[in-house]
Amino acid sequence: MSKFENDKIMPRYFILAVALTIIGFIVVGRAAYIMTAKKDYWEQVASRLKRDSVSVKPNRGNILSCDGQLMASSIPEYKIYMDFVAGGEKKDSLLTVKMDSICMGLNHIFPSKSAEEFRKHLEEGRKKQARNWPIWPKRIDYNTYCEVKALPVFKMSSYKGGFHCEEFNARRRPFGSLAQRTVGDMFGAKDTARCGLELAYDSILRGTEGLTHRRKILNKYMNIPVLAPVDGCDIITTIDVGIQDLAERALIDELKDPQVHGDAGVAIVMEVATGDVKAMVNMTKCQDGEYREIKNLAVSNLLEPGSVFKTASIMVALDDGVVDTTYTVDTGCGIWKMYGRDMKDHNWRRGGYQVINLPRSLEVSSNIGVSRIIDDHYHKNPEKFVEGIYRTGLASDLHLPIAGSTPPRIRMPKKNSRGQYVNWSATALPWMSIGYETQIPPISTITFYNAIANNGKMMKPRFISKVMKNGEVVKEFPPEVIKPQICKEKTVKLMQVILEHVVSQGLGRKAGSKSFKVAGKTGTAQVSQGAGGYKTGVTNYLLSFAGYFPADNPRYSCIVCIQKSGLPASGGGMSGVVFHHIAEGIMARHLKLSVEDAKDSASVLIPDVKNGNMLAANYVLEHLGVKIDRQWEGSYVSGGNPIWGTAVRKANDVGLSKMKTYKNIVPDVTGMGASDAVYMLESRGLKTTIRGRGKVKSQSIAAGSVIKKGQTCEILME
Secondary structure (H helix, E strand, C coil), rough: CCCHHHHHHHHHHHHHHHHHHHHHHHHHHHHHHHHCCHHHHHHHHHHHHCEEEEEEECCCCCCCCCCCCCCEEEEEEEEEEECCCCCCHHHHHHHHHHHHHHHHHHHHHHHCCCCHHHHHHHHHHHHHCCCCEECCCEEHHHHHHHHHCCCCCCCCCCCCCCEEEEEEEECCCCCCCCCCHHHHCCCCCCCEEHHHHHCCCCCHCCCCCCCEEEECCCCCCCCEEEECCCCEEEEEEEECHHHHHHHHHHHHHHHHHCCCCCCCCEEEECCCCEEEEEEEEHHHHHHHHCCCCCCCCHHHHHHHCHHHHHHHHHHHHHHCCCCCCCCEEEECCCCCEEECCEECCCHHHHCCCCCEEEEHHCCCCCHHHHHHHHHHHHHCHHHHHHHHHHHHHCCCCCCCCCCCHHHHHHHHCEEEECCCCCCCCCHHHHHHHHCCCEEEEEHHHHHHHHHCCCCCCCCCCEEEEEECCCEEEEEECCCCCECCCCHHHHHHHHHHHHHHHHHHCCCCCCHHHCCCCEEEEEEEEEEEHHHHHHCCCEEEEEEEEEEEEEECCCCEEEEEEEECCCCCCCCCHHHHHHHHHHHHHHHHHHHCCHHHCCCCCCCCCCCCCCCCEEEHHHHHHHHHCCEEECCCCCCCCCCCCEEEEEEEECCCCEEEEEEECCCCCCCCCEECHHHCCCCCCCCCCCCEEEEEECCCEECCCCCCCEECCCCEEEEEEE
């Protein structure tokens, strides 16, 4: 028989089991309540808890121009919050007392919101006992953060006062929107690159995150570094801020011209020898009528280039030896039937150009002339012509680091098994030769023209020259050659002469300059409207000018493209004008003139000398080589005390006279500068006040008066 009384013990175990079961249900129910109804609240609390291991973000590297000017940099920004639970009743009572001061201070810092609105906002968070209540909805800079932090209660520690912040790494560009699409952007709330060089070199700029352990010791947290963050490197771009600004202003001014009303525009400036991109402008007209960099059109805009392509067509014909510069072609009266379609020159209403030679066909940009030359020699073998275009490097994929860059699309003729062309028509070659039926981004076109300027050597466009860290070069990006020679040396020389004549005696005159030689080619192309073709509604045009300068010793190449709707439309008259302004602006920076050229025959070469210390005046005039007529002896070095006098400018020299001065007599200081006049008066015990600037026109105490102690002499200068 058991010594336990089961009848008494079992009910007790049952009650205990039921109690534990009820407690278990309560715990599970409470957990479910916290996970659902209180989820947002505890997530906010958790976001503020200090974890054992915290990642430490590195500083993002800077982007600099070719001369070291800052184009993009990271600065800290803050979002500020209030924890109304921290600090308990002691903080709560202090907050009640200081609420007016806090709200007035916030109104002073953020004037767009009144003190009463701040009070209502803070009282709302206080009523909700919020732990992460936003004080201001936007990010603020460091200086503003310090001002807010200095307010009552907010200046206490976060555990006592409740004021805390969230730090962000904001990207800023000192030059604003200048080269915005080239330099690139960052996504606002994320440390993530969006486009441009920021995206292309993100891994270099970003750096490596570090790791810190946090340990709580005596109610305080101690940071124990485990892995130090590695800051990002700086990248030195090839962009020249001055040239970029010049190109941007020149392009926008032309786009806004009432005759133009452009929809979009591109301007690229490259350094001939290295391929360095010194400026790249991409402007698109927005709904408010202003022009902004919305898309990188320079590297992604695949449009038919128009007449700037004719240079490549003629180059292929010359390089293959099928024609020479003496070759002539009949362009008729400006309209020529090409396999059932009318090919027209721009002056077809004025009777055309009749018979012209090959160079002249480029100078006047004759569609008929160029297309007939190419069609006559390559119609039966169009593959040879397209292979020649490929040989020039115009169709090369440049593999640019800019996101969105697209290689040119120049199709190669293909035949089926029966020897019939499957992607080619009789009119394809004539129209391809003048810049249609191809799609080439502006960056590829200027790379081709840059190669002509560089005597046939094609350079890859370079955007980054080197990567630096703490002032030391980590990696260099040397100039890269795409093709050592795009054609025969003789062909390059011929093309250089022809392109120079396009500007000096052809349609590119407006792109030229009186100060230096310019070479290049105009282009005016109708833009296809997709399935609607070229004749849907208002005709859209792509106006271009591509060239280089100075033509006799090329330093820079440049392309300007303008997209517009309707007439008038002229590549030379619109894009060429922008090219002209860019070229002259750049060359003005390198212009060196003799000092002799600055002399003006009508200018006065004898300086106007003030009265006062004649020794000082004599010293300056002698060093300027000005003849002096002086009535006294002595020199600036050995003269000792100043020699006071008057100066008179004559026709061929300056007359310097000595005047008598007395210790107790007020001197005549009219005609003197401020320093000499004050010295003369105050050395004799007078106090001096000055009004105006320039020379002394009058003095309040007449010259020759006896000086009285404590007198003040006011001198009026003009």
